[in-house]
Amino acid sequence: MESLRTIWFFFQDQILGMKWLNALIGRGLEALGLDPDGLWGGILQFFLYDTIKIFVLLSLLIFGISYIQSYFPPERTRKILGRFRGLGANTLAALLGTVTPFCSCSSIPLFMGFTSAGLPVGVTFSFLISSPMVDLGSLVLLMSVFGGRVAVVYVVLGLVIAVVGGTLLDRLGMERYVEDFIRNAPRIETESAALTRHDRVLYARDQLLATIRKVAPYIFLGVGVGAVIHNVIPQTWVETVLGDGNPLAVVLATLVGIPMYADIFGTIPVAESLLFKGAGLGTILSFMMAVTTLSLPSMIMLRKAVKPKLLGAFIAVCTVGIILVGYFFNFFQQFLL
Template sequence: MIWDFVQNQLLGMKWLNALVARALGSAGVDVSSRWGGSLNFFIYDVIKITILLCTLIFVISYIQSYFPPERSRRIMGRFHGIWADCAAALLGTVTPFCSCSSIPLFIGFTSAGLPLGVTFSFLISSPMVDLGSLVILTGIFGARVAAAYVLLGLVIAVAGGTLIEKMRMDGYVEDFIRQVKGVDAETAELSARERLLYARGQTVFTFRKVFPYILLGVGIGAFIHNWLPQSWIEGVLGSGNPFGVVLATLVGVPMYGDIFGTIPVAEALLYKGARLGTVLSFMMAVTTLSLPSLVMLRKAIKPRLLWTFVTVCTVGIIIVGYAFNAMQFFIID
């Protein structure tokens, strides 16, 4: 009962949904109609995701203030082999960045001399998996789905980094990246007040950057939730289409969005009958392999390494999608 309260009322904010519905009803809006239901979905999800986003980014940024890039580099430098890839993937979970924002850190870690596999494990994990997405996924899909998503996301990050490292592709990093000198100076210790100011600044910066995508994602989700026929979604992304995972992944790759803006779309698709693995593959593709981030990444690495990265991530995401589809009835709460 306690966990149900946490999942439904604290994380899922079902009370907020009822409150918004009552407010719209008082204003004369019929929330059982398509337009009223779309408006209810939009207002509720925007407020819910905004509250969770700001709270989580503040907490995560405060924790992150203890691990600036130079300190993170030194910590990861203590690990070797697959353990270094695991450490980099775990570090990515506490960096609430989209794929484009992760690339400057990737460049910094690479120029500092960290192994290529380690930096790619971070690059995959950072946009795909973070603590904020874990909490929001728990509130929408349940604890088992959220835990499975994070675990398999980390598996993709570690496996992808390890495979790229084994392929010995260090020569496909652009020369100027290797020529950048790392910073060896000790990072000044921050006071509690400075950490709070840093967390507040990161929260404001992230919110301003992410909020347009939240609006876009929730708007698309509201349209899918109330306007697209369930039979159409089931036919394209349901169990009747064995290529649904591949289709969702390929559609998601050229798009650009933050995971906080992608979750409402996934929620609406799942509600309409899409398979769980198909929906989560779409989320992973959007957040990890967005076209703008690939354009930025091309400035740092050569085409062969870029296509290797895209191929490894795409194949991993598709495999995870089919695995989730097979486990759907066992992990949905």
Template sequence: MNWLSTLSDLIQHQVLGMAWLNDLIGRLLTALGLDVGTRVGGSVQFFLYDVIKISVLLGLLIFGVSYVQSYFPPERSRRILGRVRGLPANTLGALLGTITPFCSCSSIPLFMGFTAAGLPLGVTFSFLISSPMVDLASVVLLSSIFGFRIAAAYVVLGLVIAVVGGSVIEKLRMESHVTAFATAARSRVPVEVSQAGGPAVDVADPELTRRQRLDFAGEQTADTFRRVFPYVLVGVGIGALIHNWIPQSWVETALGSDNPFGVIVATLVGVPMYADIFGTIPVAEALLAKGAQLGTVLAFMMATTTLSLPSAIMLKRVISGRLLAVFLGVCMVGIIIVGHFFNLTQHLLM
């Protein structure tokens, strides 16, 4: 089994983590006369390494995810989700969110379309929660920094939050709190009754050729990368600042094991911010290196990506304030619970 552990370390550190790239950048900066052992030199090395690493992985991953996404256009997704009910439907909605856009704001138009199509409210909210919080690309990027076990646990628990959150909202029967815009749109969407008894949108799905799917993936990659890259730069910049300029004692006091409210603080701080998972990963990496607890860091990531202020403002246009408060409350409670779980099991996962 030693060879398996060696192979796993090789993939995590050299292939995904690109440790060789960090060493190369360090040698190049040293050759240019910059001491990477200083705060300034260390910040430059951290910034260049993380920007290049994340950009390379991001481009490859978005292309792969977009190619998979070409098999699940909105019309097909609506029809699939319309054929099931209850917990299986919420689970399917959460899983579908893993292959859709990468930030909360870009997920809302699809959420509105699903709501307008008459899909159960729980299904649409399970999708809305999982889409920004968990995606296929995040598994690889999380693995490159935190390892496979933490990445897998993050994805599984993220899906659990999405499924449970959607189920709770569905049990509360708050369909009347969807605004007239979405309710009126439902009557304009043709549906058919499936064998399972649920509505399924009757929209033809064009079969794309491989060339068309590759073109679609290329266009999605370019468009998504343009939108995501500024947040990557900001996230890496903040990470470099934390990594080289913020005293470790400060981070340990605020987010370490001595602060029992660290998870709650991280969640509340993350809610008003706006970034996708790729922009928060460098910040999380730096915080963890400075002594923050794993669960506290991941709770910050989940809150920032799922409960951003811009997405809440957009949601307020299609759902009532009461339903929005329930959505935010359910997600925050779920994130806090998951954060404490990661803190309790950190010694097993790392």
């Protein structure tokens, strides 16, 4: 048992967390005459270590995940979901949301495709909530930064928000607030093309390159902000605003995060350094969820497909869910880290 634990921690810290890289960079900086414990040495070390770590993990992840995703094009997901009813359908939608390839500019065509095929609006929303919030990539990155327990609980709670949120929107009778042109659209069954293994590898490679190109600016920005927080902002500030001292920290972090648009990979370095400075675990996870799930651009897009009431209900359900998750994590922080 003890040896299993050792192996797991080695995997978590050295393979996923690449702690050896941090030590190596620290020594390299010292050799160049920079003190890793000083201001600039510290900023540089954090920046180099985090950027390299995230890009390496990201590349491996996106490739592997895209390969899996090539088995679940939206057409297939829709077909699978059509066979289920009730809570089962919502749960499956949330799970498939984690593996269906999805970019924000596809959210509207996808929403329309699901709805016009007769899927209940709640099932579609379960999918739309889980898709940006929880993906396989975030699971591995969270493991690398916060450890396995936090990562698993984050994913599980993310799925719970998606299932409960979707079900709730259904129960509230939100079906009628979908724009009429979608409800009246004819039902079309489309088949997705059959892929060979070579096609899947090509697809995974294309996804990898496209994703890196798309998220690179967010990662540099995120790591940059993270490095500054990590080394410049006084601990007492962070503790006062985002730590135990402020009972409204979770609400604050969520509301600040909602209009922002960033990839989960860009938010992790910010979260990492805030945690280091004494912010509550739940507070920063709420911030991450809010940034990835709700953003101004995605709301403007969604507004084209749904009426204001449904959009409002969607935002409200997500916000409340994210805030509850934040308090949950803050309450159980000592058992999870």
